[in-house]
Structures are given as structure tokens and as C-alpha cells.
Amino acid sequence: MKPVTPKQPVLFIGGLGRSGTTLVEKLLNELPTTFSVGETVHLWERGVRDNERCGCGQAFDSCPHWQAVGQEAFGGWDNVDLERMIALRWEIDRSRRLPQIFAAVRTGRTSKAQREYLHNIQKVLFAAAKVASNNAAVEPRELVLLDSSKHLSTAALLACDPRLDVRVLHLVRDPRGVAFSWTKTVARPETNKELMPQYSPRRTGIRWVTDNLGFEALERLGVPRLEMRYEDFLDAPTEAILKIARFAGAVPQSVAEKNGGGVLPFLAGKSAHLTTPMHSVAGNPLRFGGDNLTLCVDDLWKTELSGRATKTVNRVTGPVLARYGYSRSA
Numbered sequence: 001m002k003p004v005t006p007k008q009p010v011l012f013i014g015g016l017g018r019s020g021t022t023l024v025e026k027l028l029n030e031l032p033t034t035f036s037v038g039e040t041v042h043l044w045e046r047g048v049r050d051n052e053r054c055g056c057g058q059a060f061d062s063c064p065h066w067q068a069v070g071q072e073a074f075g076g077w078d079n080v081d082l083e084r085m086i087a088l089r090w091e092i093d094r095s096r097r098l099p100q101i102f103a104a105v106r107t108g109r110t111s112k113a114q115r116e117y118l119h120n121i122q123k124v125l126f127a128a129a130k131v132a133s134n135n136a137a138v139e140p141r142e143l144v145l146l147d148s149s150k151h152l153s154t155a156a157l158l159a160c161d162p163r164l165d166v167r168v169l170h171l172v173r174d175p176r177g178v179a180f181s182w183t184k185t186v187a188r189p190e191t192n193k194e195l196m197p198q199y200s201p202r203r204t205g206i207r208w209v210t211d212n213l214g215f216e217a218l219e220r221l222g223v224p225r226l227e228m229r230y231e232d233f234l235d236a237p238t239e240a241i242l243k244i245a246r247f248a249g250a251v252p253q254s255v256a257e258k259n260g261g262g263v264l265p266f267l268a269g270k271s272a273h274l275t276t277p278m279h280s281v282a283g284n285p286l287r288f289g290g291d292n293l294t295l296c297v298d299d300l301w302k303t304e305l306s307g308r309a310t311k312t313v314n315r316v317t318g319p320v321l322a323r324y325g326y327s328r329s330a
Helices: 021-028 040-049 064-074 082-092 095-107 112-133 152-159 175-183 201-220 230-235 237-248 307-324
Strands: 008-014 034-038 144-150 164-172 225-229 271-273 292-294
Touching: 008 021, 008 112, 008 152, 008 237, 021 034, 021 144, 021 164, 021 237, 034 040, 034 112, 040 082, 040 112, 040 144, 064 112, 082 095, 082 112, 095 152, 095 201, 112 144, 112 152, 144 152, 152 164, 152 201, 164 201, 164 230, 164 237, 175 201, 175 307, 201 225, 201 307, 225 230, 225 237, 230 237
Parallel strands: 008 144, 008 164, 034 144, 164 225
Antiparallel strands: 271 292
């Protein structure tokens, strides 16, 4: 019999943007058996084409990690049909394509375009694991890659690939806090000349409902999912990280043997000292720097989000607020 090739473990960090995914990614990246690849959904445009900065601070084409990945996967990024990959991304990895993607997850039958796109993404992920494993005491397939693309469509697409072991960390944050964050003016440090997009409270509220329910639906199709509220994560970060690591299969023996796995060397209470570079593509500005962090809930929205905006978010998300442990009067 032909030997079975081990699947590449991938922990997909999903949820609506501004739900704490980047902070959680930075903390998980400190584990010796994980490695962050950032938001692969934006790899082709922001990384390969636009040469934006990697999470390590260097431009994409100057980052030793990503250049090694390109060489391992394709013999160099110049050998990628970049226009084709960008076109495929916008053709198939979209919220409007969720019915087709969910059908592929359910039946195991993917379209020609989906297979072509996934083939190249899979080559990138396998190469990233191999390059990263050269600096870690694990084999490539023992390393859990962290993909923080967030998008439900991306998580579902990756779950279609039989060569990947995809598990979803579904982060949920109070929709009022998410809505307030999307109204703020935030510069994109990758380019130093652009601002991150801003969205209305109504639009954010609608997406909060559809995205969260969508991740629940993905679990019903057989994709492992761990739901966690961002507020609960910050309330007990050590316990939360270990719970996520166990779910992803990323608890190293050295950690597990210490006090039943209750010790993380980079965490002291709610203070984190991070030392591992994060080679993430795209994402929140927090991925740059911030090596000494105080972990606390940002609840400025309680005083800064207007009454009108709060009512709008409550009206839109009201039917499912309690489902995720929130109340209108929070």
C-alpha cells in the first residue's frame, strides 16, 4: 500500500475583524510547536505584488522567511502566475461564494478553480511549515500553522483540501466593541500612506451576525471548531491559550509536563513578554512590535460609541446577542 502522507495541521483563527484575532495570534505564536503565517488570503496582493511589510518588519521581498518559502514552494515567487492567483482569489474566496464552498465541504467535490487555488495555497503552507521547522525541534507536519485570515469563506475553502488538517478557533467579541473599532481612523503601518477601512455600525452588526452563525454552520459540516469569547480570553489568558493549544494539537511535551500544562514562560498573569518573530502577511497593526503587552479588555466603546450607534448595533444583533453571552445593557 502507498504510504499515507501526514496532513499539515492548520489552526484557522476566524471571526469578524477587530475581534482580537491578531493579539491571540501573537500569543499563540510563542508556543514552540506553532508558527504564524498571517492572513494568507492577502498573500498574493499585499505580499507578492505590493511588497508590503511582513510582521517581522521587513519588506516581503527582503524577508528571509518568505523568500525561502517562495523558493521551496515554486522555485521563487517569480514563477507564480500572480495575476491568475489574484483573479482566482477574487473569483472563489468571497462571501457571495459561500453556498458553493459549503457544498464542496459537504460533498468533498471541488470545482476546477477551487482545486487550482487550493493547490497553490497548499504548496505555500507546506513550504512555510518546512522552512519554519528548520528552526524548531519538530518535523514540518508536527508544526501547527496559524492562519489568521479571519474570513469564513477562507476557512471553508481550506477545509476542502484533504491534505490539510484544518481546525477553527472562532473568536467572538462584543459587537458594540467591534463596531466602535471599525469607526476609528487607523493608519496602515505597512504602507505609511493609507488608512484601514472604516465601516458603519449597521454594516458591522450585520456581518457580526452572519459571520458568527456561519462559523457555527461550518462546524455542522464537520470542521472542528472551538468558540471563545475575546473577553473570556483576556480574563484568563494562560488557561485560554492552553485550551486552544490542546484543541489544535499544539501543546509541546515540555509545557504539558509543567504543573499539568499550566505554565507558559512568556506569560505572567496578564503581562506578556514576546520574543518570537511573527512572519505574518497582512493584519492588524498590532502585529508590528508590541513585544511587552498588558492584556486587558478595550471597553472604550462603553463611553465613546454614540447612543445612536449603540442602538443600531443592538437592533441588528439583538436576536443572537444572548447566544454568545452578551446583553443589550452590557
